[in-house]
Amino acid sequence: MKKIAVLTSGGDSPGMNAAVRAVVRKAIYEGVEVIGVNRGYAGLIEGDFITLGASAVSDIINRGGTFLRSARCEEFRTKEGRQKAADQLRKEGAEGLVVIGGDGSFTGAMLLTNETGIKTIGVPGTIDNDIACTDDSIGYDTAMNTIIDAITKIRDTASSHERAFVIEAMGRHAGFLTLAAGLAGGAESILVPEIKFNIDEVCDKVQKGYEKGKIHSIILVAEGVEFEGNEFETNRDVNESNAFTIGRIINERTGFDTRVSILGHIQRGGSPTGRDRLLASRLGAAAVDAMLAGETNKMVGLIHNKIEVSDIKDAIEGKKEFDKDLYELANILSI
Structure with missing residues (x-):
């Protein structure tokens, strides 16, 4: 694998920039080129790409939001739209795509892989923290x-x-x-x-x-x-x-x-906390490792402080368990 792409999709969350930075620098360390996709899946369909070198992601680890930006894209919801996206990646020479976002973004990544064969790895980025297969999500x-x-x-x-x-x-x-x-x-x-x-x-x-x-x-x-x-x-x-x-x-x-x-x-x-910067850095680098190991249709997550690679379908369809003991503790302490 010589070139991969990375995009941020869905609602922005603090730490997305740190994750992009980790993807880029880890890939470069492994001898892989990286292109950034502007405006999520909309930019993917349009071929709105930028080359990301190590200096391109300097001084963004502390910035909130996502410098690659995000956008809704109705066209990507169609099979034809996803085929256009795959064609743009292949035209650019990208052999895989790292998607940083939530369950909707992961659904798009899964469909892209299943229909076109483009290799995808998901990185959980949502303030809701409702994605299965990871204890915490970025933001x-x-x-x-x-x-x-x-x-x-x-x-x-x-x-x-x-x-x-x-x-x-x-x-x-x-x-x-x-x-x-x-x-x-x-x-x-x-x-x-x-x-x-x-x-x-x-x-x-x-x-x-x-x-x-x-x-x-x-x-x-x-x-x-x-x-x-x-x-x-x-x-x-x-x-x-x-x-x-x-x-x-x-x-x-x-x-x-x-x-x-x-x-x-x-x-x-807002600027991401140290904890979110650390999580984003670990997961971004882990996404590159997973892709170079031949994984696809997967999501990287952190479970009991260990990096775990799960099927992206499990992350989308799985239901994260609500901690009722924590809820009860909150009620007890609020008397």
């Missing part, structure tokens, strides 16, 4: 620390004004990020998609905390939370997000002054 630790920092700052004003704050975190239908940040940030209530919650219990916890002398309450909510029973649909205003519905109900039922903060895309940005 998760940085996003968690961003949320913790937000909780700390919001708690200051919550205490000053004796308020309850409902804070919405990212995570789609996965609560890994919310649970970790909520436990480490000391949230009084943590609401995640994996466990349906009862709004009366949340209100009761706020009320009891006030009666015990607490002058604030932090309720951390994942995007995809679900109410227990039909309580949610009964009380929801169609123009409200879940977090605003929860905040309104808490205010109505407890009388506690309640505010809502949607953290949004601030969670995806």
